Amino acid sequence: MKQIQIYDGEPAKIKCPLFETFLKYNYSTAHSAGLTLIWYRIGQDQDLEEPINFRLPDNHISKEKDTLWFWPAFLNDTGNYTCMLRNTTYCSKVAFPLEVVPKDKGSCVSHSVKPTEMMFYLEHANERITCPDIDGFYPASVTPTVKWYFNCTLVNGFYERHNQAPKLLINIVRSAYKGNYTCIVSFKDHGRIYNLTRTVQMKVVGSPNKALPPQFVSPNEKIIYELEAGDDLVLSCEVFFTFLKDSVTEVWWTIDGNNTAGITDPKIKVTQSEIIRDFEDKTVIRTLTIAKATPEDLRRNYTCYARNTKGEDHSQAIVRMKVVEPKYTVELACGLGATILLVVLLIVIYHVYWLEMVLFYRAHFGTDETILDGKEYDVYVSYARNAEEEEFVLLTLRGVLENEFGYKLCIFDRDSLPGGIVTDETLSFIQKSRHLLVVLSPNYVMQGTQALLELKAGLENMASKGNIKVILVQYKAIKKSKVKELKQAKTALNVIKWKGEKSKFPKGRFWKQLQVEMPVKKTSRSLSLDGLIRIPERCLTPSETKPNQTPKIHQLGQGVGRNLGFLP
Numbered sequence: 001m002k003q004i005q006i007y008d009g010e011p012a013k014i015k016c017p018l019f020e021t022f023l024k025y026n027y028s029t030a031h032s033a034g035l036t037l038i039w040y041r042i043g044q045d046q047d048l049e050e051p052i053n054f055r056l057p058d059n060h061i062s063k064e065k066d067t068l069w070f071w072p073a074f075l076n077d078t079g080n081y082t083c084m085l086r087n088t089t090y091c092s093k094v095a096f097p098l099e100v101v102p103k104d105k106g107s108c109v110s111h112s113v114k115p116t117e118m119m120f121y122l123e124h125a126n127e128r129i130t131c132p133d134i135d136g137f138y139p140a141s142v143t144p145t146v147k148w149y150f151n152c153t154l155v156n157g158f159y160e161r162h163n164q165a166p167k168l169l170i171n172i173v174r175s176a177y178k179g180n181y182t183c184i185v186s187f188k189d190h191g192r193i194y195n196l197t198r199t200v201q202m203k204v205v206g207s208p209n210k211a212l213p214p215q216f217v218s219p220n221e222k223i224i225y226e227l228e229a230g231d232d233l234v235l236s237c238e239v240f241f242t243f244l245k246d247s248v249t250e251v252w253w254t255i256d257g258n259n260t261a262g263i264t265d266p267k268i269k270v271t272q273s274e275i276i277r278d279f280e281d282k283t284v285i286r287t288l289t290i291a292k293a294t295p296e297d298l299r300r301n302y303t304c305y306a307r308n309t310k311g312e313d314h315s316q317a318i319v320r321m322k323v324v325e326p327k328y329t330v331e332l333a334c335g336l337g338a339t340i341l342l343v344v345l346l347i348v349i350y351h352v353y354w355l356e357m358v359l360f361y362r363a364h365f366g367t368d369e370t371i372l373d374g375k376e377y378d379v380y381v382s383y384a385r386n387a388e389e390e391e392f393v394l395l396t397l398r399g400v401l402e403n404e405f406g407y408k409l410c411i412f413d414r415d416s417l418p419g420g421i422v423t424d425e426t427l428s429f430i431q432k433s434r435h436l437l438v439v440l441s442p443n444y445v446m447q448g449t450q451a452l453l454e455l456k457a458g459l460e461n462m463a464s465k466g467n468i469k470v471i472l473v474q475y476k477a478i479k480k481s482k483v484k485e486l487k488q489a490k491t492a493l494n495v496i497k498w499k500g501e502k503s504k505f506p507k508g509r510f511w512k513q514l515q516v517e518m519p520v521k522k523t524s525r526s527l528s529l530d531g532l533i534r535i536p537e538r539c540l541t542p543s544e545t546k547p548n549q550t551p552k553i554h555q556l557g558q559g560v561g562r563n564l565g566f567l568p
Contacts, residue, residue, distance in 0.1 A: 001017050001021075001094060001095065001096035001097075002096070003096070003097045003098070003099055004096055004097070004098050004099070005098075005099050005100075005101055005112070005113050005114075006070065006073045006098070006099075006100055006101075007073070007100070007101060007102075007103065007110070007113070007197050008073065008074060008075050008100050008101060008102045008103075009072050009073070009074070009195075010072050010073060010194065010195055010196055010197060011069070011070060011071050011072045011073070011137055011194050011196065012069070012070040012072070012073045013067050013068065013069050013070070013136065013137070014067065014068045014070075014081070014096075014098070015066055015067050015068075016037060016066045016067075016068070016083035016085075016094070017083070017094045017096060018066075018083055018092060018093070018094050019066050021094070022092065022094060023085070023092070026066075027065045027066040028065075030085055033087075034087050035085050035086065035087050035090065036085070036086060036087065037063075037065075037066060037083060037084070037085050038051060038083070038084045038085075038086065039051065039052045039063060039068060039081065039082070039083055039084075040052065040081070040082040040083075040084065041079055041080070041081050041082070042079050042080040042081075042082075043076070043079045044076070044078045044079045046079070049080075049082065052068075060072065060074070061077070066083075068081070068083075071194075072194060073100045074100060075100050075102065076100075077098065077100050078098060078099050078100045079097075079098060080095055080096070080097050080098070081095065081096055081097075081098050082094070082095040082096075101113060103197075107152055108149050108152040108182050108184065108197070109152065109180075109182055109197060109199050113199070115180055115199035115200060115201040116132050116133075116198070116199065116200050116201065117200075117201045117203060118200050118201070118202060118203065119203050119204075119205050119245070119280075120170070120173045120202060120203070120204055120205070121173060121204075121205060121206070121207040121208065122173055122174070122175065122204050122205065122206055122207050122279055123172060123173060123174070123207060124172075124173050124207060125171060125172055125173075126169065126170075126171065127169075127170045127173050128164070128167045128168065128169055128170070129148075129167060129168040129170070129181055129200055129202065130166065130167050131146060131166040131167070131183035131185060131198050131200075132198050132200065133198060134166065134185050134196050134198065137185075137187065137194070137196060138187040138189060142187050142188070142189075144165070144166070144185045144186060144187035145165070145185070145186040145187070146163070146165035146166045146183055146184070146185050146186075147163070147183070147184050147186075148163050148181060148182070148183050149181070149182040149183075149184070150179060150180075150181055151179050151180055152180075152182065155168065155181075160172055160174075160177075166183065166185065168181060168183070173204060174204070175204050175278070175279070177202065177204065178202050178203060178204040179201075179202060180199055180200070180201050180202070181199070181200045181201075181202055182197065182198070182199045182200075183197075183198050183199075183200075184196070184197050185197075185198070203280065204279060205243045205245075205279050205280040206242050206243035206244075206279040206280060206281055208244060208245070210242065211242045211243070211244045211247075211309075211310055212242045212310060213308065213310040213311030213312070213313055214239045214240070214241060214249075214251075214306035214307065214308055214310075214311070214312070214313050215239065215240040215241075215242075216237075216238070216239055216240075216304070216306065216313060216315040217238040217239065217240060217283070218236055218237065218238045218315075219235065219236075219237065219302075219304060219315050219316065219317035219318065220315060221318065223317075223318065224318045224320060225317060225318065225319045225320070226319075226320045226321075226322045227293070227298070227321075227322050228321070228322045229293065229294055229295045229298065229321065230292055230293070231292070231293060232289060232290070232291050232292065232293065233288075233289070233290040233293040233297060233298070233319065234287065234288075234289050235253070235287070235288040235289075235302055235304075235317045235319075236285060236286075236287050237251060237253060237285070237286045237287070237288070237304035237306075237315075237317075238283060238284075238285050239251050239283065239284050239285075239286075239304075239306040240277075240281065240282075240283050241281065241282050241283070241284060241306075241308055242281050242310075243279055243280040243281050243282075244308055244309050244310065247308045247309040247310075248307065248308060248309065249282070249284060249306075249307075249308050250305075250306065250307045250308075251272065251284045251286040251304065251305070251306045252286070252304070252305050253270060253286065253288045253302065253303070253304050253305075254301075254302075254303050254304075254305065255268075255300055255301070255302060256300050256301050257301070257303075260288065267290060267291040267292065268288070268289070268290055269288075269289045269291075270286065270287065270288055270289075271286070271287045271289075272284065272285065272286045272287070273285045284306070286304065288302065288304075295321060298319055298320070298321045299319075299321070300319075301316065302316065302317040302319060303315070303316045303317070304316075304317065355509065355512040355513060355516060356512070358516050359512060359515055359516065362516075362520050363522075366520040367520060368520060368521060368522045369434065369519040369520045369521065370434070370519060370520075370521050373434065375432055375433060375434045376408075376432045376433075377408045377409070377410040377429075377432055377433040377434070378407040378408045378409065378433070378434050378435065378518065378519055378521065379401065379407055379408070379409050379410070379433060379434070379435045379436070379437045379471075379518065380409075380410045380412075380429050380430050380433035380435070380436050380437065380454070380458075381393055381397060381398075381409055381410070381411050381412075381437045381439065382436060382437065382438045382439065382451050382454035382455060382458070383438075383439035383441075383444065383451060383475075384439070384441050384443035384444040384446075384449065384451050385413070385449070385450065385451070386443055389439060389441060389443070389475060390413070392439070392475060392498075393411060393439060394411065396504070397409070397437075397439075397473075398411065400506050400511060401514075401518075404506050404511075405515065405518070406521065407518060407519075407521065410429050410432070410433055412425075412426065412429060412450070412454075415429075416429070422450060423453065426450065426453055426454055426457065427457055430454065430457050430458055430461060430468065431461075433468065434468065434469070434519045435468065435469045435470070435517070435518065435519060436454065436455075436458035436461075436462075436468055436469070436470045436471065437471045437473060438451075438454070438455055438458070438470060438471065438472050438473065438489075439473050439475045440472060440473065440474045440475060440476075440478060440486075440495075441474075441475045441476040441478070442476060442478055442479075444478075445478060445481045445482070445483050445486060452483065455470075455483075455485060455486065455489070456485050458470050459485050459488075459489060469517070469519075470489065470493060471493075471496070471514070471517045471518075472489060472490065472493050472494070472495045472496065473495075473496050473497075473498060473514070474495050474496065474497045474498060475498050494513075494517070496510065496513045496514055496517070497510075498510060
């Protein structure tokens with residue numbers, strides 16, 4: 001039998017479980033049949049079972065018919081007890097553990113002793129809690145003293161709860177009143193005062209007056225199960241039941257009208273769980289699972305039923321076949337990712353190799369700009385007249401542009417004839433050149449120099465007629481310049497910077513940048529002109545220009561010369 005617990009220092013009575021559980025007749029009938037009831041005990045931490053001797057003068061344990069009495073129980077009474085009913089031919093016995101427990105320190109009870117449960121209906125009036133299991137301890141002529149405690153707090157003037165020994169009156173049952181109520185009964189026997197401690201756990205439950213039939217939470221018309229064939233179909237039936245004492249609460253699924261309890265298909269499984277709510281209401285969840293549902297499974301009728309004492313109801317699950325659309329998500333993502341990667345790669349390649357790409361396009365697909373344009377020279381080189389920059393122009397620029405790339409350069413100090421007017425000759429050279437290459441340096445911007453005349457003439461020509469292009473090459477950095485035209489040119493035009501030793505390699509970035517700015521000229525044609533019919537060339541003098549060009553050049557030269565201070 002399960003363990004029996006009694007309090008230390010309090011009287012206790014224990015009936016022999018044989019007559020309550022195992023035997024159909026009571027003690028009087030058994031005694032009349034010649035059977036004798038014998039009590040045995042195995043003390044705590046002992047192995048030997050011995051009969052209880054009730055005749056000892058100081059023995060606090062006694063028996064009365066089928067009941068064992070303790071006046072009172074002590075801690076050392078803890079042990080295993082056996083009651084045996086027997087005669088010479090018959091024997092029946094049952095054993096049970098008995099534990100004598102002390103009360104918790106500072107408490108009216110011991111937390112290890114399980115209280116008796118009693119249910120009370122919410123908002124019912126004039127309910128009473130009766131102190132349990134106190135009959136027989138004192139005669140009817142004795143009036144005991146009974147004190148009631150709520151969670152070990154003395155009930156004295158509690159609102160709507162009053163002590164009516166041995167009962168506790170509750171005017172209106174409320175949710176806040178649930179908890180443990182302890183009654184301590186004090187009475188006097190043979191000059192000694194005994195106490196009996198009993199605890200009742202008050203549970204507040206829903207009133208039967210407000211009980212309802214089953215309430216469906218799901219399935220309902222708002223919940224649609226839409227899935228593809230081959231997916232697992234999981235249907236949840238959630239039903240709310242109000243508390244009804246001793247009422248059945250059944251929930252079941254049917255498939256096409258057949259209860260799942262009678263279906264043996266292994267792919268169909270049903271599970272159930274419960275959630276206890278306030279006032280002992282509860283929610284029952286019954287889940288129907290069909291593994292790898294076929295199209296036929298998705299067209300069946302699935303209905304959930306629920307029942308309690310108040311009635312029965314049902315709700316059908318809405319199951320639909322999902323329309324399968326082409327899954328382009330992965331393909332689109334991969335295509336977009338590849339496109340982005342390609343664009344980024346092209347941007348990186350263009351950023352790193354754009355000069356090479358432009359030069360490749362010019363060499364294979366570009367139109368030769370030197371054919372039938374009326375120009376005789378590719379580039380007129382303008383620079384400051386000093387030894388360092390003359391060496392850079394004559395040796396470096398001329399050597400690479402003429403010998404490596406096949407361009408025709410017109411260098412005034414090298415190609416002009418003596419005796420002419422500097423202004424007129426300069427403008428004539430510029431008129432016959434496709435590009436003006438300006439080598440910038442601090443000496444270049446000095447007022448009154450021929451280089452400045454060349455710059456202004458080139459910029460005016462480019463701005464007014466557009467038949468010449470100006471290229472800026474920075475040989476040395478210019479910190480500040482007061483020349484308005486140079487400031488405007490540096491703002492509008494790309495400046496190619498010479499970086500000394502780093503720029504000398506003919507296939508380096510400087511020369512590629514310079515090539516992009518130069519006129520498009522097919523290499524084969526350039527080689528044939530330079531290699532096969534290579535003759536000494538010089539810039540034409542004003543007297544060698546066409547007659548109708550000379551007045552215009554002379555007039556332009558006079559205007560520019562006056563601006564620069566060369567002419568009055």
